[in-house]
Amino acid sequence: MEKLDKRMEELLQSEGDLTEKQRNILAAATEMFAQKGFAATSTSEIAKRAGVAEGTIFRHYKTKKDLLLSIVSPMMLKMISPFILKDINKVLDQKYERFEDFVRAMIKNRQEFLENNLQVIKVVIQEIPFHPELRDEFIKHVGQKVYQRFLETVQFYQAKGQIADIPPAMVLRYVSSVIIGYFGTKYVLTPEGWDDEKEIDEMIAFLAKGLAPV
Amino acid sequence: MEKLDKRMEELLQSEGDLTEKQRNILAAATEMFAQKGFAATSTSEIAKRAGVAEGTIFRHYKTKKDLLLSIVSPMMLKMISPFILKDINKVLDQKYERFEDFVRAMIKNRQEFLENNLQVIKVVIQEIPFHPELRDEFIKHVGQKVYQRFLETVQFYQAKGQIADIPPAMVLRYVSSVIIGYFGTKYVLTPEGWDDEKEIDEMIAFLAKGLAPV
């Protein structure tokens, strides 16, 4: 666990000691990958937008794909780090008496993160279907670690009699489907007159009612 | 409405009078677009897999993008046609006493279609972020037509006292989120030991309970 934390820290603060030009390259590449997709973006375009010679890109990244991975891989870890870092785990496990409060805390916790990283997350989602290594990495992290951890959480609240006795995997799917639907609606469809507080309250009320024991 | 139906029929049965080579081209392109994405697939690869000269592709499709659109556009109409064709609308509106039965019928209705068109649907989902015209077309059809129609359906069951008095748009989002999560889990993650009947029963029970009036 110590080693994992260390490796993660490296990746999380990996943009600290970069040159300005290097940061420009990452920013330009992220923008264009998000907009046009990885395959439809040329390295010459990236160089142009970054205000950099094309050779400079390849000084830092062996291939174009290397550039993609150095944008996307750290983000995958960032996405899930709150769920598998031990100090935060303690908080998750013990703080919330009711399942509803736990869900609300999860949403708030990830909302700011989402807003600050919309573009990179867009790239991750868009490119996963085309790059098996990305898919594998995602499944390995989210599937094995986060999924297992949340399964236990569901069972915890089932044992407390707050959630009906349906298979935990189903509970998890319903909850995550509705939450993903919430974020998707908000950030992809961006409807007018959207009241965050009210949406979250109603959503959690719906989930709690649907999952309540008979 | 007559005109719409006619235009739709054209598109729906549009693969009838094609040459064998033309059908090979469409099949090969669909396969490769689904696997590698539109931008990463070359016309020479498509020609090779279709067993056809590269020039043959451009005899039938002015550009590579034209080929994509002729695969994707008819599918968009197929996806939503059951919801906006009038004869089927009658069925939807009157047949089901309970909201649960309506939802179950919707799922069964679209399940076979999904299974028969997984590849093309994959292409649609994958390419929408990169092609604004596709996004617009999708929003125009699904957003304006299907969404409005389902809003009315929700209000219908709310008036019958079967669904709680929460905003119909929220109801619609919860239901569609969970159903999309169901299809997504089944066809993207393809878990082992998946019991369709049980999954659907539990899912509908959860939705009904969560949406029931107080």
Next chain:
DNA sequence: ATGTAAAGTGAGTAATCACTCACTAATTTT
């Protein structure tokens, strides 16, 4: 059988692609 239109071909084209390399500029180490 013959004429005509449509289907199919494949070599050719300019443009663009990701990437290299010999070189200079800037930064850090000693």
Next chain:
DNA sequence: AAAATTAGTGAGTGATTACTCACTTTACAT
């Protein structure tokens, strides 16, 4: 300040790209 390491450059590379066109083959109406 000198030496050494790293960052940055941009012209140049062969390969590949989407697409064209003069031509041949096939299908079908007369």
